[in-house]
Amino acid sequence: MPRSSDRLTRATLVLVLAALTMVGPFSIDAILPAFDVLSTDLRVDDATVQQTLSVYLTSFAVASLFHGSVSDALGRKPVILAGGALYAVASVWCALAPSMPVLLAGRAAQGLVAGAGMIVGRTVVRDLYDGPSAQRFMSHISMIFAIAPALAPIVGGWILGWGSWRTIFWVLAAYGLLIVVVAGLLLPETHPPAARIPFRPRPLLRSLGSAALDPSVLRLSSAIALNFSALFLYIASAPAIIVDHLGLGARDFGVLFVPLVLAMMVGSFLTGRLVGRVRQGVFVLTGFAVAIAGSVFAVAYQASVPEPETAWSVVPAATGALGVSLVFPILTISLLDLRPRERGAVSSFQAFLSTLLNAVVAGAVAPLVNGSLVTVALVSGAFTSAALLLWLWHRRSHQPPPTPVATPIEEPTDQL
Numbered sequence: 263m264p265r266s267s268d269r270l271t272r273a274t275l276v277l278v279l280a281a282l283t284m285v286g287p288f289s290i291d292a293i294l295p296a297f298d299v300l301s302t303d304l305r306v307d308d309a310t311v312q313q314t315l316s317v318y319l320t321s322f323a324v325a326s327l328f329h330g331s332v333s334d335a336l337g338r339k340p341v342i343l344a345g346g347a348l349y350a351v352a353s354v355w356c357a358l359a360p361s362m363p364v365l366l367a368g369r370a371a372q373g374l375v376a377g378a379g380m381i382v383g384r385t386v387v388r389d390l391y392d393g394p395s396a397q398r399f400m401s402h403i404s405m406i407f408a409i410a411p412a413l414a415p416i417v418g419g420w421i422l423g424w425g426s427w428r429t430i431f432w433v434l435a436a437y438g439l440l441i442v443v444v445a446g447l448l449l450p451e452t453h454p455p456a457a458r459i460p461f462r463p464r465p466l467l468r469s470l471g472s473a474a475l476d477p478s479v480l481r482l483s484s485a486i487a488l489n490f491s492a493l494f495l496y497i498a499s500a501p502a503i504i505v506d507h508l509g510l511g512a513r514d515f516g517v518l519f520v521p522l523v524l525a526m527m528v529g530s531f532l533t534g535r536l537v538g539r540v541r542q543g544v545f546v547l548t549g550f551a552v553a554i555a556g557s558v559f560a561v562a563y564q565a566s567v568p569e570p571e572t573a574w575s576v577v578p579a580a581t582g583a584l585g586v587s588l589v590f591p592i593l594t595i596s597l598l599d600l601r602p603r604e605r606g607a608v609s610s611f612q613a614f615l616s617t618l619l620n621a622v623v624a625g626a627v628a629p630l631v632n633g634s635l636v637t638v639a640l641v642s643g644a645f646t647s648a649a650l651l652l653w654l655w656h657r658r659s660h661q662p663p664p665t666p667v668a669t670p671i672e673e674p675t676d677q678l
Contacts, residue, residue, distance in 0.1 A: 278448050279386060281441060282342065282379030284410040285349065286322070288434060289376050290315060290497070291414035295515055296427035297501045303427065304362045309629060315498060316625025317366045319617050321373030326613035329381040330606030331470050334459045338382050338389070339451045343442055345378025350438030352376075357431035372434075379441060381613045385605050388598045389452035413523075415500065415515035423513065453606075473607045478660045482597040483608075485652040486590065487616035491623050492553060492645035493586050496522070496579040498624040499632035507635055508572050518576050525580040529587025542592050543657065549588030550650040556581025557643030564635045578639050585646065593653070600660075 293300075297311050333341040352375060356368035421429050459469060473479050496503070500518055504510045510517060529549070536545065560578035564570055597612055598605045631637040 274448055275390075275450075278444055279383040281444060282383040285346075285376050285437070285441065286380050287410035288414045288437065289318060289372055291410070291500075291519070292418040292421075292430050292434065293427065294415045294497075294500050295419040295422055295513070296430060298505075299422065299427050304365070306362050310362060312498075312629055313366060313625060314369050316621045318369040318373040318376075319621030319624055321370040322377050323373075323614045323617035323621060325374040326377045326381055326617055327470060327610050329378045329613075330385060330608070330610030331459075331467075332606075333382045333385060333453065334469070334604065334606035337451050337455075337458065338386050338453050339445070339449055341382050342379050342445050342449065345375045345382075346438050346441035346445060348375040349378075350435045350442070353431045353435035353438055357428045357435065368431075377613055377617070379445070381609050382606070384594065384598070385609050386449075386452050388595065388605050415519055416513075419513040419515055469604050469607045470611060473601055473604055474611050476600065478600050478656060479597065479608055479611065481652050481656040481659070482593060482600070483612040483615045485649045485656065486593050486597065486612055487619045488645045488649035488652065489550075489553075489589055489593075490586055490616055491619050492557075492642040492649070493522075493579070493582040494620050495623050495628060495631075495638060495642050495645070496582065498620075498628040499638055502628075502632040503575070503635070503638075506632075507570065508575060510572075517572055518579060521576045521580040522583045525584040526587040529584045530591070533588055533591050542596075546589050546592055546653060549585045550646060550653070551585075552588065553582045553585025553646045554643055554650070556585070557639045557646065560639030561636055561643070564639065570635060575635060578642065582642060582646070589649075 293314065297308065300306075300314070301308055301311050329341060329345070349372060352368055352371035355371060356365055359365035359368050417433070418430050421433060496518070500515060504515055504518060508514075508517070533545070556578040559581075560575075563574055563577075594612075598608055601608050627641065631641050
């Protein structure tokens with residue numbers, strides 16, 4: 263039986279790491295209800311406002327290549343603390359922006375540092391735990407992290423009620439400072455000096471390049487990226503879905519995001535309870551099947567009714583969230599286990615690939631398809647199906663090294 267102090271330490275670590283991973287969703291989702299206000303205040307069109315997502319995600323993707331590798335060299339905690347402090351500064355920059363070009367530059371700066379906590383936090387989990395324990399721990403983080411996508415747009419809508427879009431960025435700046443304080447006081451350093459790679463650009467780039475060129479890493483990273491992009495398409499299209507298709511207002515984003523988060527929490531709970539009891543292959547297949555079923559239902563329903571009802575229109579996003587939460591912990595731990603000595607580099611590459619794809623979804627795919635809920639469902643289902651095919655390819659191609667079998671050592675005989 264674990265001691266109560268051990269349970270307290272584990273719970274504290276879950277909360278700290280979940281808070282770190284929530285920076286990304288809050289940076290994306292909190293400003294969604296402010297799109298119309300931004301368009302009017304800064305005198306730009308909707309497509310330009312949409313670039314506040316794609317610019318943020320693009321810089322996030324580029325910086326993701328380095329957060330994990332730098333943490334392999336300097337340790338996990340310094341990277342997390344520096345990232346939180348710089349995120350607060352970038353958020354202040356956005357809050358004071360007088361024009362859209364300045365705001366976009368501030369969003370780019372936010373993206374450069376916002377991923378430090380999320381990427382390095384995943385690596386901390388794998389530093390501390392192995393096998394089913396790591397997957398269970400990751401599912402606990404995912405369950406708490408799932409609150410962020412629903413809470414962020416709701417909080418953003420509330421802030422607009424008593425402040426402005428600039429106030430949202432002031433709140434994000436305060437959150438960055440809170441991360442620095444909490445991580446500084448409660449987060450342990452899990453990457454000792456003896457295990458670190460010297461901080462020289464060439465070895466770090468070589469480590470990153472080696473991970474990126476590993477076919478198994480590339481397949482699993484792509485599967486994770488495509489799987490989440492199926493859900494992110496609904497998140498990036500939320501202003502169009504809520505306002506244009508469902509005829510709701512800036513304070514009604516919870517209609518879409520609350521079911522989405524509840525589904526993610528259920529999936530993370532199930533993963534935590536059933537990991538180690540159900541075969542990984544069955545679990546992952548179930549997650550993919552749930553998400554694809556939601557897309558099939560959405561296409562059939564939206565194509566058959568002239569005026570879609572709100573309740574049924576959020577089903578595909580919720581089933582997609584459930585599928586992602588079932589698949590993500592297992593695929594992430596499997597990915598980090600491919601190259602144990604370069605987990606930071608692997609985590610960085612996966613985050614880069616996923617965020618870059620999300621930037622394309624936010625900046626190009628969502629504006630192109632969100633005029634029709636049928637098209638949104640079709641593209642989302644295509645993302646999930648591609649992720650499933652890549653995972654099946656990985657399962658067939660990657661054979662883990664066999665466990666060495668100990669052979670008896672013959673005792674020396676006395677020849678005298």
